[in-house]
Amino acid sequence: MATIAIIGGGPAGLMAAEVLGGAGHAVTVFEAMPTVGRKLLMAGKSGLNLTHAEPHSDFVARYGAAAERLRPTLDSFTATDVRDWCRGLGVETFVGSSGRVFPTSMKASPLLRAWLARLETFGVTVRTRHRWSGWMGDALRFETPQGPVTYRFDATILTLGGASWPGLGSDAAWVPWLAEKGVAIAPFAPANCGFDVGWSSVFIERFAGQPVKSVRASSDAGAIAGEFVISRHGVEGSLVYAHAAALRDRLAATGSAALTLDLMPGRTADRLAADLARQPQKLSFSNRLRKGAGLDPVKTGLLREVMPEAAALPPEQLAATIKALKLPLLRPRPIEEAISSAGGIRWSEFDERLMLTRLPGTFAAGEMLDWEAPTGGYLLTACLATARAAADGVMRWVEGR
Known part of the structure; x- marks a missing residue:
């Protein structure tokens, strides 16, 4: 013994x-x-x-x-x-x-x-x-x-x-x-961490703590469907964690990284463009996105935050942006978290x-x-x-x- x-x-x-x-x-x-x-x-x-x-x-x-x-x-x-x-x-x-x-x-x-x-x-x-x-x-x-x-x-x-x-x-x-x-x-x-994003104070005040559901995110780790959460600092949750290693390593190697988001993975870009084109121009941008693209308020807010000029885009470009919105990340959250x-x-x-x-x-x-x-x-x-x-x-x- x-x-x-x-x-x-x-x-x-x-x-x-x-x-x-x-x-x-x-x-x-x-x-x-x-x-x-x-x-x-x-x-x-x-x-x-x-x-x-x-x-x-x-x-x-x-x-x-x-x-x-x-x-x-x-x-x-x-x-x-x-x-x-x-x-x-x-x-x-x-x-x-x-x-x-x-x-x-x-x-x-x-x-x-x-x-x-x-x-x-x-x-x-x-x-x-x-x-x-x-x-x-x-x-x-x-x-x-x-x-x-x-x-x-x-x-x-x-x-x-x-x-x-x-x-x-x-x-x-x-x-x-x-x-x-x-x-x-x-x-x-x-590892399996959140990331800081340079949110505006207005966006934080309205959307911090809210989930972004039914999206597909892409990085060097591939394309993965799921959901994540908007935090006061940036983004976190299971979908972000699935990409965390790839995003962390890219930030370390190049100083920059982005999570590419498909906000409507159930529709093709052509279908989105056609649906958006049918919306009357007199509608507000939020209503055009809600009726034409099915975006809820948090996805609409995310689109506005990352792409402020989105409201002026023609339907084809707007659809392409919804299908591949690049969310720039600043840094991983501290290892203690x-x-x-x-x-x-x-x-x-x-x-x-x-x-x-x-x-x-x-x-x-x-x-x-x-x-x-x-x-x-x-x-x-x-x-x-x-x-x-x-x-x-x-x-x-x-x-x-």
Whole structure:
């Protein structure tokens, strides 16, 4: 029996603890916050999206540049495996209309309670309010309300998260401790985030908080249908998040980026032009758009805001603008507001067991690794899958394999 430290009590840490505790090892989970699973519970407030039911090859492709590196891990713990694991905890799941998988209760708390109960039966120890602060020699150092403490273990798995949601514990405070050991870390950047737009005060006052529904948005990520929300700062919501990585990278590379919006994806430009041309010129511009193009007030306001001269355009040009309105973006919203983060420990730092080659006996999993994925259950699934892979790597390490 080996002694294993798992630093970080989020989904990745708890999954690693389950695998190792279930195999009979002495596992201690260290968490800086007063309780574990806080980010999981936060995600569950709007319906806990566990995974996605699309074909596995499509699922793996969602991880972009990291897909090939993650493929063996995801092959070993698929979306179907996630659902089976939930069922084993007494939590039934269902597939929503979009292919996203949720617990039937939609909540995270029943799953977390059952999970922690399982860990207790495995003899897993959980120490909260223990904030990791690096190493003291070969010992792990923690800051606690009673002062600093140190512990020694046979192996360690780091599951400290990325840099988003710092209030829930993912604050990237671990970066200096690994960097001073020579571990290469890709800079963190916001993922699944909103973007700033230079809205006028009049537009903000009237439309902030309103959804823009039934649109198709295009960027380097392709054309995707859905909806987004006008915020006081710019735009946010599921459709924006689906394009976030491509837009963020284009802004970083060129200094400019635009989200191209088809405000009426159900009609062709020719049909729109004909419908607009039939409207009497005596009608106000808003009424012409409402009757001829079916635009609601928020879409009309968006068109006016981005293209102030739209009212003077002939029907053909106006229709073309409605079908391809370019919304210029200024910058991503701060990483603290992002759903997830890109960046982390570079893959070149790991062996095939997810052990850091510069730090034998130290492994990492979850969002600490350099990968990103869209919302839709991909984030949680990869955290669970990499945790299981790291736990398997620990067992191979302590057994000399």
